[in-house]
Amino acid sequence: MSDNRPTILWLRRDLRLSDHPALEAAMARGGPVVPVFICDDLVEGLGAAPKWRLGLSLADLAGRLEGLGSRLILRRGDALEVLRGLVKELGAGTVMWSRLYDPQSIERDKNVKAALKEDGVEVESHAGHLLFEPWTVETGTGGFYKVYTPFWRAVRGREVAAPLSAPTDISAPKAWPASDSLDDWQFGRAMNRGAEVCRPYQRVGEEAAQGRLGWFMGEAVGSYDEARDLPAEDGTSGLSENLALGEISPRRCWHAGLRAMEEGKPGAETWLKELVWREFAYHLIYHTPHITEQSWREEWRGFPWSEEEDTEKVMAWKQGRTGVPFVDAAMREMYVTGKMHNRARMIVASYLTKHLMTHWRVGQKWFENCLTDWDPASNAMGWQWAAGSGPDATPYFRVFNPETQAKKFDAQGTYLRRWIAEGQKGPTKTALSFFDAVPRAWSLNPHMPYPDEPIVGLKEGRSRALDVYETWKG
Template identity: 45%
Template sequence: MSEQHAAASGSRPAVVWFRDDLRVADNPALTAAAGSRMPVVCVYVLDDESPGVRAPGGASRWWLHHSLTALSAALDALGGSLTIRRGPAERVIGDLLAETDAAAVFWNRRYGEAERTVDEAIKTQARDDGREASSFGANLLFEPWTIRTGSGTPFSVYTPFWRACLASPEPRKPLDAPGSIAGAPPLDSLTVTDLGLLPTHPDWSAGLQETWEPGEDAAHEALARFLDEDVAAYKADRDTPGIDATSRLSPRLRWGELSPHQVWHATAAARTRTNAEGAATFLSELGWREFAYHTLFQRPALATENIRSEFDAFPWPRLHPTALRAWQQGRTGIPLVDAGMRELWHTGTMHNRVRMVVASFLIKNLLIDWRLGEQWFWDTLVDADPASNPFNWQWVAGSGADAAPYFRVFNPELQREKFDKHGDYVRRWVPEWQTDAYPEPIVDLAETRRAALAAYDVVKGR
């Protein structure tokens, strides 16, 4: 839109830049723009180019396509529209501000170092150009610089971290969606389809489509259903993969279809004497997500560098691609591992207990670097985010914050006997289990455990 076009529209617009916050309710940036009485330009930029900004993996791109489609419809219903652009965000947003002669630009904060660098550059340039530029806390309960130890340093252990969070002022109440927004004149825009987010050759997304309905409305329905039906038994049942006992909200939070403030306060409102223990356990999982993001804020190379530097000395053997492929495809001959990896491929998610088991098997039985597992999960999880995904892999590897000791090796057979004792989960995903068609294990669990502990002795020696 030219300056002449902007003037003809009656007033200079405010730009709302959507990122990992694909919702209209409890969106502080959108609320600020709607309250400004300016026309509102809503924009999403697919940025696969800015240095250090990690492009979403295949399953995440599928989710993003559908979530953007839902967001676009929600903005249309409010009187606005979603402009879609592609390219390095610093240039694309800068060009958009000039194109619209925007008076202001608003967004909700991101916490990776590369993303913060981009955001700061845009904010600085916008202010130098005489525009208002404001960012808001929307996607964490507590900003990373607000939760500190008594000595003023970041926490490195979860339990005292969460205790400090619970002792802090309660997270703010979620904001209602604007009743309407003043739409700006239409701009040149790509369509969601133009972004090419969906798989085509081949289209492997049938399992995702049958498992999920992305979008803000579906997210709120999922939250309400969990709090109504499952939260009371959450503590008791969440480790049993054969039953549907978890919230399944992680992709909703990853893409910001729900905010943690909405989850926190909805859980508090639904809390009763009979479900109090389950609700507290569920909120502690929200706290684990917070801990991951606070760690990312302090350790931006979380996906590539060991937090505990002594693990840099770990003697990873030469990679055996055949073993890695067997793990990826769920063909290791270890039933619980294979079930988890097939669930992941089909649904874009995996039960949390099984995630720990398959990660431990890759790292400590196959002796494959945790970073290769993290990369596979990044590409195949619909909820892969830049904090929780590498944070959890480092936790299992023993190299991360408050990590499980490396010598804690999950035995996948014992885990199956304990958490899937009737075989419901394994039989669902590995129907050939207990038949002649099922392969022999590709490794001996006891032997490879001993090899892993011997390798860990090198780390201890450093």
């Protein structure tokens, strides 16, 4: 039975129109649909780069909605109070949203749902951020998977529904409620001058995401097995920023990967495994929410990492001035582009947690501030994987050597030259952009000499890390 009262669609990390189950369900009710984004405490608390990138996505989605005769209503404040106010203004009968799985979002959403239901408002939450809901994937004995490979085997043959089409129009209310101005929210304020440097590297919005997926499947997935490890190559899908904000759905990605497999493209299955690695991270954050703040393995909570965030060595790591070229190039890539190649992420995380003996939380929080593709589950699991404290993690005694990694995966030094200007006769534009992106307070310039020696030598740091590990373990 149709309900002609307006339905409020509360948008969060589902900033798209196609393959949007909550939007589809809202439209199926038959009445007007009012898309809303709320800048609440969780949004306000985002780091500089992800908050700025979110603003770009909201602007793109607002334009797409206007093209369908709809609008994106922006409101600031406590989510429950904002929704209650809109229900009253619109005479809405239903509030819908797409589910999120990090502990803060779950707590907020449970409270909102309970309160609105007490008010007599119908509330529905829908899937859309993942391929498989976390409670639907269990081991043979019950419970969740703690190791990736069995998780992959459990889901790889599961049926995944085909992605939904985008609507051609969205029914509007008789009168639109007032909306804040996105410009007034100043989502890019903390980025300062870095925003201008970083902007050309962002693929913003649903159209850009789908275009990139099409390019990757047509041109690059076949060589993905090898190219994904080469930081100087454009060999990955580059969709992490779009998946993080829901500008593209994982179902669309999954089916594109399956088609590529059926066409015999050799890298397609490996890419699907990476998509499921993202799923694995979200299943873990759902079942073990402490992964975001504590070492996942309880025994690692007493490991003697330093938790100081602003020591001379940690600041050198943050500034891309460790004297270890691969580490420094990776950090500089992040400031210029808002992203970092996955191979490089492993190197910089290993160097911080092992050579510098610094707690993974220090790195996790820094990435949370600097990555435009920041994702709460992937960031937490990635850092714990590298540190050795997480589920299915690399063993602590595996200490990446940035020098040998560079020789193996950047044999011609292309990646290093792309991002490190000091010492080059004709520095690349990308390398020089680093100095325009970072805070002025760092007082960095391309005429400074590059560090003569690493802040912690590779052999020295590895030996110390292993000695500390053996003493702690014993």
